[in-house]
Structures are given as C-alpha cells and as structure tokens.
Amino acid sequence: MANIFKEEFENLILHSIKKQYGNIEVPELKYSIDIVFGKDWDISSSIALKLSKVLKKSPKMIAEEVVKNIKSSKFFSEITTVNGYINAKLSVTELSNFVLKEVSSQKEKYGSSDLGKGKLVLLEYPSVNPNKPWHIGHLRNPLLGDSLSNILNFCSYTTNRLDYIEDLGLQMAEILWGKKNLDWKLTDKKYDQFLGEKYVEINNRIKEDEEAKKEITHILKKMEDTSSKEAREIREIAENSVKAQYETAFKYLLYHDLLIWESDILSEKLLEKSLELLKKNSLVYIEEEGKLKGCTVLKTSLSSKTEEENKKVLLRSNGVPTYLGKDIALHMWKLGIIKIHFKSKEFISQPDGSKVITTFNTGKVLNFTGADIAINIIGSAQNEPQTVLKNTLEVIDPKKAKNLIHVSYGELSLKEGKISGRSGTWLGNERNYTADDLFKFTVERAKEIILSSDKLSPNINPDEVSKKIAISAIKFDLLKIDPITKITFDWDKALDFNSNSGPYCMYMYARTCRIIEKSKEIIKSAKLSDKDISYAERDYGFELLKLLSLCSDRVEKAATEYKPNVIAEYLLEISALFGKFYEHNSVLKGGDATNLRLAIVSSVKQTLYNMLMLLGIEPLSSM
C-alpha cells in the first residue's frame, strides 16, 4: 500500500499538468515526489524540472503554472514553488489523524503489503555442507534468508524456507575417509565442531597423499549408490551434523520448513529426468575426445568464454554427477519444470513450535508442484555458476526461469584473509570464528553492560535479556549493510554496541514501552478524540508521524530489491527521531497534548516492533 499523501499529491499535480498542457506524458511523476524532513515544507516534487525539456519552458515557469492550476485539497496547504520545485505542507491534523488510526487499527500488520498475494516463494539458505559448524561467514547467509522470508511474508507472499543438504559431495567423502583412517573418538564437543576440526585434520593429511585421494574418489563413487553402506553411513553423519548446526540456528531464532537432500535427488531420479530434458533441448552431449572424454557435458554460451570454457561437466567420466548437474535438476523441481513427489518425514521440532520436514527415501508424499519464485541466497563468488544455471533453465522454460532469483551477497572475511572451512582459518585461539562463539561472546558482552547499568530493572532476567540483546546486535550489524557489500569481521566492532546498532533500536523500543506503561495512571481516555488530534503541531511528533507514514513504502522497497538493510535504515531513522522527540517533548506531562503524544509513542512502538521482527529481532520491553 503506497503512501496516500504521496498518491494524492501525485494526482493533484497530474490533474493540473493535464489541465494546463493537455494530455502529455508524465512518466517519472511518481519518482519525482518525496516526503521530506527538516525543511519548511513536507512534500515536494521535482517534476517541473523534468518537464522543462519536453515543454521547452523554464522549470520555474512550469512549476508556477502547475501550482496555479492545482486543486485545493484538505491534505495540503501552502503549495508553493522554489527553484522549480513544487512544495507543500501537509495538513498536520489530517496526517496525524490518518497515521495514528492506521497504526492502531492495523497493529502488527502496520506496514504490510499485498504485493505478493497468492504467490509461493521458495527461499534456499544457507546450504552449508554438513561437515562443519556454521562460521561467521556462513551466518550472514541465513540472516539474509530469514529476514527476506519475513519481509516477503509481510508482503503477503507465502514463503517456504528451504535448506539443501549436500550429503554426497567430495567433502563428505573426505569425512568418511577420515572416519576410517584417523583416530575418530567422539569428544564432548558439539558434533559439527568435532567434524569441522576433523575435516581440517583430514585435509592436512591427504594434501600430498595420492593414495588417500584415490580412496576418496572410490568412496565418492560408492556413495552415489544411495542404497550402499557408505551412503547410509554418511547420511547418518550428515543428519547429526545438521541437527548440531540447527542448535546454532535456534540460538539465533532461525528456522526452516524443508530440507532437501542431495541423496534424495538421486534416488528419486530427478537428475535423470533433468538430463533427459536437457538432452531433448540439445544442451548436453557425451564428449568423445579431449580431456573431457567420457563426460556428459552441458553446452553453455557465455559470450565472454571460449568454446572450451563453455563446456560444463554434469556427469564425470565415471558417471558420478557434479554439483552443477544436481543443482540444475533441483531448480527444475523448485520451479515446477519437473514434477517429482519426494517422500518425506519429520526431521526435528524447532523451538518456535514448528517442525522441519525432510525429504527421505520412504514416508509421506511431499505435495509440491513448483514455486512462483525461487530465491537463492548465495555468495557473490558463485555469480557465474548461478548465471549458468539461469541461462540453462531459460532455454527450457524462459517464463519460469525468469522467476529464479539469485540474491548475491559479498562474502565476509577476516582482517587476515578468507574464512576457510577446509584450511581451518575459522579456528582461533581464544575464540573460534564460529556462529556459536560469536553468540557466546556477544551475550557475555551484553550481560556485562546490563549488570553495569545503575538503571537495571529488578524485573529483568539478565540471562534472557542478554541473549536477545546479542541477537539484536549481531543481526542488525550484518543486516544493516547492503547485501552486495563485502564485510570484514572484527571482534572489537562486533562487541561495540554503538548508536547505529540493534541495541540502540531496542533501547528506543524499551523506552516506548516504559512510557506507555507509566501512562496507565494518567491516561485521559483510551480513544483518541478529534480534540486530541487538534493539539498536533509541526514538531518532532509530526516529523515522526510523517516518517511512520512511509512504512509500507520502505517494506515494499526492501521486498522488491531483496535488501533487508532498507528496513534497518528505516529503524535507525525512526529510533533517532524518537530519541529527539522524547528529549524535547514531555509525553506524560504534555498538558493538553498528552493523549496525542501517547498515541504517537504507541505508534512508534508498534512500528519499531514490526520492523525489528522483519529482521528476526525480538524486541524487549525492558533491557
């Protein structure tokens, strides 16, 4: 739902332009209009500047003519022109009345949109190999995925959160080799941590061991037969590993709906069907000579590539499928190009009460025939493979391929370089660069701050509160930045809850809660009257309401651009303005304006709550 004041302003201007200049095209009108802050006016359009060329007149003259012909409206006053801009003041009472009533009637739906009504979105994240704990670099992925799922959901999309588990790849074959050739006694470490450390050890061992590498290739081949002993063994390891990884996810309030296993893609013959379809479209063939002799090869057509580079192996010469081969198959299923009915069972119960379903070789048929949109949250390192995937699907079903979206994000690194699971740079001395340790140390830091506060409320539980503060700090930090921007992780920065932070927004939310709570003794009437509204002035309260009126605009922007940082920015704007508001306007001792100001606080509270939830942050009423 767009901002009605902007819409109304647009209509008035359009009407005036048509009246003055006849039926000319005004294509950019919508984008020329902005609600502005800290100026003598509230809303502005630069359309006269844009029309200058078309009409061959000076912007100033156009603006004046448009203003002269503009119809009066109860929403606006003092419609004027400055330097070719058309500016107006918003009616303080109309806007206040409208926004306050909208928020109080829509409550936790305030800011939502019907953009995606009736559409099913499949979001895949984070698809971390099940042989290591999530490290800090991995964490950015599910935070983006979870937040985008929330945002799309808020825009009326039905969302399904999918995790793809690669239990048949090289990395798992290496784990199995390690289990047979290394000392493999389980410790009291978390299982994914144990595997991750072993994986580093394995890599050091096999680096120059040709014999071991051969054995691993052999294991890999055996695993492809999903009924083999090896496949069953590795599936069990992987299931336990995923369960351990999900313990981490749950700390961060990250949940999923469905797990798709690589092994099930093979056993359900999805890969075969996909190869058939590719063959039918002349996209694959068996290479008969050269270094790829015996491989089933996909012909791609990236113009920047040589003919050789445009060959992608889908089946190795020994018949074992590559990652890309399986990935193409998976995406044909996701988009309903191939309909396969996986069997499924319950995998795990999540702390929010929901259950994760997993594909399996036996069980209930999974009723799924394709999503309207498939979103992959994948690091920018995989931009090219994702392009290959999309281009390939485009040949087969252009319409559906269009709905495959790669949300590409900049990988997180350390000051000293990349985080690598294989070489073990995620292991530190005192602290590992894992999502578990990040959580642990951030919680500690939060608790330290809570306990050192002399305003500590006796009612709060420092353990519970510090966890939620930590979540807000970590999530906000990683989500406030445009996904495409690379991040260099730094412990000092991570543990510094500065002003542009989750805790800052949480603090402002807590303040709104406290004011509302205290108001219960003095509140005059629960219902806001016209008289109450009449005390509205052009002050910080009004600026706040202007800002709140933009809520669904911002949400839709975040949804259509797949950018949760739009929401984080918005939260900071509201928080900062609210900080000024309560510093400059007493709410509880606001005289005649008390009821109005309380209503403003209440609206801010609701909006902060709704936006924090979109980032996967649960607000606290005191902290």
Added chain:
RNA sequence: GGACAUGUGGCGUAACUUGGAUAGCGCAUCGGCUUGCGGAGCCGAGGGUUGCGGGUUCAAAUCCCGCCAUGUCCGCCA
C-alpha cells in the same frame, strides 16, 4: 588474459535502480546537557575535489566511455 562486482571525510556506511535543492548517519576526535517519561540517550564543532580523466545534461555520487585500484570467478571442487 577474459568476465562480474566494488571504490563516498581517519575508519565503517546511506543515497545510485528512478539524475534534482546544503552528499545523510555512526565510530573516532573536541566541547556541552542528568533534582526531569530509563544517559545503550540528547545538543553542538571540526573533518568530503563521492578513485582518476573525459562525455551527455539546465543539473552527475547517480547515466555513458576510458583508465587505475581491490575482490571474486573462469576445475571431471562444491
């Protein structure tokens, strides 16, 4: 070598899709505000040729071209 992405005060970032008024915010630095609804706060100061060069335009951080720098990818890895 080719392709893609990125480059904004000392540091981190917003605005780039849709060109528009004084490039917004935080950290750090310096100064001020608490008998007051919670100081994780508020007020103020200094700090910018938006990587460089050209072009388009009444107007460029934004669009186009060239260059430079950084990162990533280009494997019978995933």
